[in-house]
Amino acid sequence: MLIRYLSQIGRYFIMLKEVFSKPTKWSMMKQLILKEIDDLIIDSLGIVSFISFFVGGVVAIQTALNLTNPLIPKYLIGFATRQSVVLEFAPTFISIIMAGKMGSFITSSIGTMRVTEQIDALEVMGVNAVNYLVFPKIIALLLYPFVISLSMFLGILGGWIAAVYGGFASSPEFITGLQEDFIPFHIAYAFIKTISFAMILATIPSFHGFYMKGGALEVGKASTVSFVWTSVVIILVNYILTQLLLS
Amino acid sequence: MIEVKNLEKTFGDQKVLKGISTLFEAGKTNLIIGQSGSGKTVFLKSLLGIHTPEVGTISFDGRIYSELDKDEKRELRTEIGMVFQGSALFDSMTVEENVGFPLKMFTNKTTEEIKERVNIVINRVNLVDANHKKPSEISGGMQKRVAIARAIVNNPKYLFCDEPNSGLDPKTAIVIDNLIQEITEEYNITTVINTHDMNSVMEIGEKIVFLKNGLLEWEGSKREIFKTDNAAVTDFVYSSELFKKVRKMYLEEDNL
Numbered sequence: 001m002l003i004r005y006l007s008q009i010g011r012y013f014i015m016l017k018e019v020f021s022k023p024t025k026w027s028m029m030k031q032l033i034l035k036e037i038d039d040l041i042i043d044s045l046g047i048v049s050f051i052s053f054f055v056g057g058v059v060a061i062q063t064a065l066n067l068t069n070p071l072i073p074k075y076l077i078g079f080a081t082r083q084s085v086v087l088e089f090a091p092t093f094i095s096i097i098m099a100g101k102m103g104s105f106i107t108s109s110i111g112t113m114r115v116t117e118q119i120d121a122l123e124v125m126g127v128n129a130v131n132y133l134v135f136p137k138i139i140a141l142l143l144y145p146f147v148i149s150l151s152m153f154l155g156i157l158g159g160w161i162a163a164v165y166g167g168f169a170s171s172p173e174f175i176t177g178l179q180e181d182f183i184p185f186h187i188a189y190a191f192i193k194t195i196s197f198a199m200i201l202a203t204i205p206s207f208h209g210f211y212m213k214g215g216a217l218e219v220g221k222a223s224t225v226s227f228v229w230t231s232v233v234i235i236l237v238n239y240i241l242t243q244l245l246l247s
Numbered sequence: 248m249i250e251v252k253n254l255e256k257t258f259g260d261q262k263v264l265k266g267i268s269t270l271f272e273a274g275k276t277n278l279i280i281g282q283s284g285s286g287k288t289v290f291l292k293s294l295l296g297i298h299t300p301e302v303g304t305i306s307f308d309g310r311i312y313s314e315l316d317k318d319e320k321r322e323l324r325t326e327i328g329m330v331f332q333g334s335a336l337f338d339s340m341t342v343e344e345n346v347g348f349p350l351k352m353f354t355n356k357t358t359e360e361i362k363e364r365v366n367i368v369i370n371r372v373n374l375v376d377a378n379h380k381k382p383s384e385i386s387g388g389m390q391k392r393v394a395i396a397r398a399i400v401n402n403p404k405y406l407f408c409d410e411p412n413s414g415l416d417p418k419t420a421i422v423i424d425n426l427i428q429e430i431t432e433e434y435n436i437t438t439v440i441n442t443h444d445m446n447s448v449m450e451i452g453e454k455i456v457f458l459k460n461g462l463l464e465w466e467g468s469k470r471e472i473f474k475t476d477n478a479a480v481t482d483f484v485y486s487s488e489l490f491k492k493v494r495k496m497y498l499e500e501d502n503l
Contacts (some may be wrong), residue, residue: 022321028351035339117335126324126408171346182263 003178012207018127019135019203036140040102044147048094052085052151056092056158059084064168068071074169076222078177081159083186090151091190092238096198098147103205107226108211111219119210130210137202144198145191152190157184189245196237204230248273249294249405249437254303256289262287262482264300264462273404274435276428278442282483284447290458291409291441295329296320307405325353327437328398330408330427334390335378336382342369342393343378349401368396380491388419392426406431408440412447420444424451445490448472459481473497 023029063080110133111153113119122129156178163169169177208226249271249427256264260268261287271277271284276449286493290299294305296312303314305321314419315323323447336345350356356364369378372392391411408427412420432440440447448455452469457480465480472484473494 025352112338116333116338117331118337119331121331121335121337123297124324124327124329125352126327127352138299225424 006233007198010048011211015130015134015205015207015210018128018130019138020131022131023135024132025126026144029137029224030130032136033139036136037143039105039139041143044098044102048147048151049154050088052090052094052099052154053158055089056081056085059089059155060159060163060174061166061168064163064166066173074173075177077163077169078159078174079180080177081163081174083126084183085155086152086190087186089191090148090155090235091193091197092216094148094212095194095201095234096231098201099205099234102174102201103227103230104223106202106205106222107209108219110206111212112216113224114209115211115215115219121144123234133204134206135136137206138199140201141198142195144201147179148190160228167198167224181230185245188243192245193238193241196241197234204233248308249413249439250304251294252304252306254290254293254300254305256286256293256298256300258289263461264293265440266303267458267463269437269466270304270322271437271454273437274432275453276431277437277454277456278448278452279439279458280442281454281464281481282446283443285458286461287441287458288409290380291407291439294439295407296324320344325349325401326404328401328403328406330391330394330398330406330411334382334387334394336390336393336397338382340377341381342374345382345393346396346400347430348397353401362495364400365396368388368400371399371430374397382383387414388416388423388496391415391423392418395423395426395430395435397479399434399436402434405438405446406438408438408442410442410444410485411440412442412444417446420446427451445484448484449493 024032058229059082060077067074067076110119113133119129119133122132147196154219160171160174163174205223205226208229209219209221212222214221251270254264254267254273255262265447267286267290279287289298291377293338293371295299299313307326309320310323310325324403338349341367342350343428346350346368347361350364354375355409366378370373372395374392374396376391377389382390385393395411398408398503411427412423415423427438427440440451449469452472454468455465455469455472456463457465457477459479463478465475467475472480475481
């Protein structure tokens with residue numbers, strides 16, 4: 001069992017090396033990157049916006065409902081919303097949601113190419129199939145911080161609307177909370193995590209799709225396994241980076 | 248010309264290819280036949296470089312594959328066209344884009360030049376009004392034609408086909424077989440076809456290689472296959488009543 005996991009990890013790093021060797025012609029790569037930006041980034045904006053807005057609202061309401069002591073200032077609602085959304089919800093939990101949405105799309109699309117011999121066709125032609133399929137995803141996901149920025153903005157906006165229109169705090173109180181004890185490094189920390197998660201989101205699902213064996217049923221299984229492993233790695237990397245950067 | 252010498256391939260403790268030697272000549276349709284599990288697919292994949300044989304050599308016009316470096320292997324692969332069993336067309340591309348893919352990838356042709364060559368090849372395989380359709384929007388026979396067009400668009404020296412007419416009706420299968428044979432002669436390509444289909448053997452088998460349990464059991468032309476006494480070949484090729492009658496008639500005519 002352990003040997004199997006170690007050999008899989010080794011294979012994953014060999015795949016990463018292959019991604020950056022023998023690049024595909026730039027004129028082709030340019031089109032592939034644009035297509036991946038559309039599939040992975042643009043197509044994710046709707047669900048990310050929806051989830052972020054409402055979760056931001058829920059964070060604000062729950063914080064407000066837990067502030068039963070009248071001595072605790074109302075601006076803490078804004079403060080808690082900002083901290084929750086910026087530090088954890090937007091970078092980490094949106095990434096786990098994206099492991100399901102983006103990750104399963106990547107695994108199933110590459111896995112389908114594997115079972116229908118399209119990857120064999122690329123390799124027989126002399127194309128570096130790993131570079132052709134995975135590299136554009138990595139480049140497209142360099143725009144992932146933009147998705148997370150949008151998530152942060154909409155999460156806080158959702159919190160503000162829920163707090164103000166729900167009657168839990170006034171707008172100036174909420175905005176005071178947002179500005180209270182602001183540490184700029186927290187933004188850097190959130191984006192360091194985001195870039196790391198973007199790499200994980202592009203490569204782990206690709207690995208599971210590229211090396212899958214079997215037929216259509218196995219494509220489904222590979223997508224599930226890929227979601228589990230992507231989430232596990234995101235959670236572990238989140239812990240390690242938090243320990244390294246914040247403690 | 249592809250020359251295979253003493254090819255051996257093992258998976259685990261099972262020897263799948265047991266010292267195969269043969270020669271596939273240019274301008275001829277060479278067929279690999281044999282029962283399921285005889286090693287046909289492993290043989291074809293070894294020729295393509297997908298499997299690496301432990302023993303033996305494969306030489307493409309004097310270039311021994313195992314002695315080539317990485318770049319030379321990639322260069323050689325650009326001279327190979329392959330028609331996969333399931334066509335293996337790229338789902339996200341149109342017919343035109345699928346056919347033009349090798350040109351876009353490996354040549355410095357302009358968009359107009361690529362379009363011109365793509366149209367020539369698409370017309371050559373008799374595809375009509377399909378340029379802007381996706382593979383899922385065309386029939387299995389048309390998909391095979393697109394796969395053939397993609398395989399020959401870059402003027403390959405070697406064409407490999409894995410069960411090119413599987414899943415096709417008999418009429419379309421013969422059309423595809425004849426198309427492959429015409430293209431082979433027209434462009435003087437070394438064509439190797441892996442097939443189960445006895446109609447193909449009778450129709451286009453200029454050289455037939457019969458594999459049994461990983462061994463080359465018999466080789467010869469479609470004329471010679473009628474006359475062979477090899478029991479394994481006759482059992483396999485003439486397993487149906489129809490082919491038994493065809494053989495009988497052929498031998499009677501030949502005696503006259």
